[in-house]
Structure formats: C-alpha cells, structure tokens
Amino acid sequence: MKKLINAPETVLAESLSGFAAAHADLVVLGEENKFVRRLNPTPGKVALISGGGSGHEPLHAGFVGLGMLDAACPGQVFTSPTPDQMLAAAAAVDQGAGTLYIVKNYEGDVMNFEMAAEMAEGAVATVVTDDDVAVETSTWSTGRRGVAGTLVVEKVVGAAAETGADLAALQALGREVNARTRSMGVALTSCTVPAAGSPTFQLGDDEMEMGVGIHGEPGRRRVKLMAADAIADEMVSAITADFGADAGGPALLLVNGFGGTPAMELYLMYHAARARLEKAGFRIERSLVGNYVTSLEMAGCSLTVTRLTDDIARGWDAPVHTAALRWGV
C-alpha cells in the first residue's frame, strides 16, 4: 500500500484536522471529530446534514458552507458514521426550523441516519439518494446506490434552504432532484482502504469494471478495457435507457473523477459523453468536471445527468461557498 499516511488508525483524524485548518474561514470540526460544521450558519434556516463513509472526499465535508450543507458526519473509510455523530451534528446546527438529512442509499447509512432521526428532539426529514443506474441492488444497498448525483441534490436543496424554504418543501425538492438524476460509473483500477492494506477488488491489467460503485462494489460486468468513446456509449446508453421516455431536454452533466484519473481524461470523457447525450436529445446547460465523489485513488469516472427545471437550474446557479464548490461569492 502506497499512501501519504502515518498509520491507518490516524488517517481520518489527521486529514480532518488538516481540512479544518485549511478552511478555518468556513468550517469548524466538532468534538471527537464527530462532524464538520459551518462556521457561520445562516440564521433561522433548516439545517442540512449529510455524511457517510470517508474516502469520497470532497463529499461530504467539502460541501459544508454557504448554500450547501450545515454539517457533514464522516465515518471511517467506506464505513457509515454512527447515530451519535448525526445527533451531535444536529445539536450543533439545528436552529429550530428542523433538520434535513441527505443520505446515500447504503444500508448502514440509512439505518444509522434513521436511528438518529428517531432519537432527535426537533423535526427531522430525510432524503435518500439512489441515482446509480448500474445495478438494482448491490453489496451494501437494497435498491440503487447513491453516488455522485448526491452532490446535485445537496447543491440545489442547499440553495433553497438559504432562501428560507421549509423542511417539507426541501424534502420534496431533494426527492425531485434525485428522481431527475441518473449516474453510471466505470473503474479502471481498484482502490485500497488504509485499514485493509490491500486493494478492495482485483482488476486485471487489461480489465475494467463497468457500472462500478463508489466503494469498488461490482457493477454490471467485468470487461476488457475499451476506448473512451465505447465506454461513453455504454454509460450514456445506460443513463438514457433508464430515463426512458423522459430522456432529453435541458440537463446538467457532471463528469466525476474517482480520484486517480487526470483532468485531461475527465475532459475527454466530458467531450465524448456530451456529444452522445446531445444526440439523445439532451441540451447540456450546466456542467461540472472534476473529482467530487471519489473512491480514494481509484482510476475511473462516473457520468451524472440531471434533467433540469428552471427551479433546479436556479438552485444550481445560486451562490455557494464551500471548500470544494464555490461561485457567486
């Protein structure tokens, strides 16, 4: 295992300390590293909390700040955070207007956020993201997995929360954005969880995993490495087929790197995917390219398409100031 670390046990704490110090103008680290919260929350708004296993950075802590999350709860690498983390986070950021949990659809995450919701004192609602079209059930999920589309949900719901939308409206908006969002990923290499010390899965030198999950879970098929255009064909086809009769119209395209793929290749995939989506009737009106929902150092990427409404586009464009996404401020 080749990593810039001291010891597997201390990776998360040291990394969070670095994150909090580098972004001290934006965030504060909760006690015992239970959560990362906004330094200056907007008064009176619904509190937005997300979280999940670490190893997907910048998701979620990198999305804490104006116009997105109020807090993020980091679990150990690829391991759900615990209910006491969500409760501590909620206690720190709840302003009396209620708390919305945004949860990726993995059994541990869903269970722990549910438990926290039951134990919470104030009003709590939940949005579960499940944008990955690759497989219907997977290693850690019943139903589809929540992947990079979670970023779009957090951004758009975060913008609406800033404008004073109430808990029920934010939950409905989050569910709408999730329902209009589809993702599909491909891995060229595996990734290594520090505590495990060896790759999560094995891929031959000439193989790739089509439809991979963000923890290296199996996707649709293990195949020989293909050209970027052929990969884009398969990923875009999976997404458009899943949209079915709804395919087409104004859309946001997110090309998300898994951590080990250079920007040059991500933009090449953007080029290939965009052409195919346009052919399928989409108009790409918003774009984001980069490492946002990663799988440690995995090489590969995912495509995420959100069918825009005027409201969703407005929410996307609204000011945001977080460690990983910033515009308009």
Next chain:
Amino acid sequence: MKKLINAPETVLAESLSGFAAAHADLVVLGEENKFVRRLNPTPGKVALISGGGSGHEPLHAGFVGLGMLDAACPGQVFTSPTPDQMLAAAAAVDQGAGTLYIVKNYEGDVMNFEMAAEMAEGAVATVVTDDDVAVETSTWSTGRRGVAGTLVVEKVVGAAAETGADLAALQALGREVNARTRSMGVALTSCTVPAAGSPTFQLGDDEMEMGVGIHGEPGRRRVKLMAADAIADEMVSAITADFGADAGGPALLLVNGFGGTPAMELYLMYHAARARLEKAGFRIERSLVGNYVTSLEMAGCSLTVTRLTDDIARGWDAPVHTAALRWGV
C-alpha cells in the same frame, strides 16, 4: 496503459474540446487548438500568457479567465508548445498594453517563448518561474524547475494586471513572487505519457522519489516509502533551508496533488506540513489544497510556500474566475 482515451494522437484535441465546451462561459479555443483564451478579456490590460506541455492540468488552461491568464498555450503531453502558438495567442489577446509571458523553467519552454518574444510585434516581457528547491539542474532544465509555485505567480500577477498595472510592474511583481516562493515534491508512483504507453520512470512497490519533478524527472534521492510525517519533515526542511535567513513570517501554503493522490491524503499532508512550517516560524495565512499542477496520474504531492507581503496577499485574495480557481465572483 489504462487510460480513458481513444488514441494517443487524439487525447489532447478531444480533451481541449471538452474543456472548451464545459467552460464555454469562460474560454474559447483558438484555431488548430493553438491556445485557450478568455472569452471576455478585461479591456486595455496587459495580456498574460502562459503555457507548457500538457499533462499538468488544470495548469495552465484551467487558470485562464478573470484575474489570471488571458491565454494558455498547450503543448503535447510533457512537450513544450511551439512559438507559433504563443504568437497566435498574443495576436488574439494583445490589447496594445503589452504581453507578459509566464514560463516555467524548462529548456524547451524557455527557448520557444523566447523565440516568440523576438518575433512579436508589440512589447513583450517574460517571467520565468523556478521555485523547485529539489535540484539545481535537472533533465530538462538548466537551473531550477518551475513547478506549482507558477500558480501563485499567475494568480498574483493576474490580479495586478486586472487593476491596470503596466508591463514592467507586472514583470517585477512576477519575479518578486517567484523569488519568495519555494516548492518540493515527492512521487509514490510514476506516470504514463499516452504516446509512450509505458511509465516515464520505474519505482519499486516500496519506493518513492523524493524531490521529483512534474514530469517524473529524478529528484534528490530514491528511498523506501516513509510515513507522511517523515516525508513532511524532509520536504519542509528542504524548503526552509533554501529560504535560509528569510524563513518565517506570513506565508501561503499550497499542498498540490500530482493527480493520483486522494484529497484525504493531501489534507493529511497539509496538516503535517503546516505544523512543521509553524515550528520553523511561518504563519500560514493563506492555504490551497488540491490537484492544481499535476503529472498525469502520478501519486504524490508537492508543498509550495510563498512568503507573503501585503501586496501579494491582496493579489491572492482578489477575485478570480477560471475553470480551476474561483472566488469573489
């Protein structure tokens, strides 16, 4: 070679097309992909042009926009752009106030930018960056290499250009920022140039290259993999020793990923480096952590320290709107 590409010959063109399409609100691609230029240059200002071999994205095209570069000339991967590219870029963005070339210190780059300067019609000045303390001369450089500190030079000089500073003042400022900046890198893995098809250099499973260049050039020594703290010790020592009596005071710390290292590890390195720099008398007043000056998919990172003045800090804080850096707008 596992890459998301179609063919080595078309990587650059397809990637640039994707980049230009994803950021059509910011940039335009010049004919024959000779350069990437700002869509809406600020009228009357000195034109800032940089460039170099591709494979270091987002450097330089990702820094084209308000408050940084007016144009960037992309060479083939790890290969200098040609003088006709700089001339075409200058013709497109020169507004009569002169052109400043910002050039990383590699023989091909320096030679080709010099040739372009000689052939140029308007006033041209050049700033050569050479912030890498690892080695005094290297594979492609006489004198030190220009590495991630180039970002700081481009940001601070770009801000001054927006405020109307003249060519001589910008050149002097660029030289000052470069003189106050030191970098040092480490590689845990090699990288593969698409046209070559095999790794640029060989590293054993338990080895790293301390002081590596951004093209995988040899550094100071090939050693067994060390813990992050020991790596930070050596990198920070090299930087502070090189500053000599000037070490200490207000500083900017950039922890730059080479492309294959996850954010989690970069923040861990930030944590380790910051503590050591503070012990050496620096006050870290500005921070940036992420993949900015990469070496394709190389795992590893560099530390860059700039000794701040009030002017340099102001230039760093000034609004910027590019594909890779954005704040205040």
